[in-house]
Amino acid sequence: MNDRLIQSQKRLHDSLFELYIDGGLELFQAGTRGLKRELIIRLETSALTPEKGEIIHYYAINRWDENDEFDEWAKPSMALSAEAERILGVTNEQLAHCRASDYALDDFFRFLQF
Incomplete structure (x- = not known):
């Protein structure tokens, strides 16, 4: 050597x-999660603008550790329009089995705090 x-x-x-x-x-x-954590965050809403919709998909991944990930869909308080279903690629029937958005948001915030 x-x-x-x-x-x-x-x-x-x-x-x-x-x-x-x-x-x-x-x-x-x-491990890596403790040494370096840079999150890529993606949120999807139930309408075309945040004022008219609510967050229904919470996603974050640590770019340095693929096992450090959060990915959860939430049930909206109002049904998605046909246009929103088409754009998002998810249906009201699929979201009916998800937790309410406030529960998903609480867990998402806990994940972000590490």
Whole structure:
């Protein structure tokens, strides 16, 4: 092995050890989710404008950890129009089995807070 690679591995080892000593054990055990979290968030509403509709799809994923994901559809308080069903690709029948939006929103906020 060349000297540069050996020195690089030694610096990495020393850095991880310092992280552990400085109280980073919890972060280390949390894995990627604990070390770096950048969420991509997508929300879908039941109407074409936020003023007329409500959020019915909550989605977020950590771009550094695909296992750190939230994806839930919610039942709207009013039925979707035929146009909204066509645009969203989901039907009122499919959403009828989902939880109410306020419950999904509570869980979504908990997910965002980590």
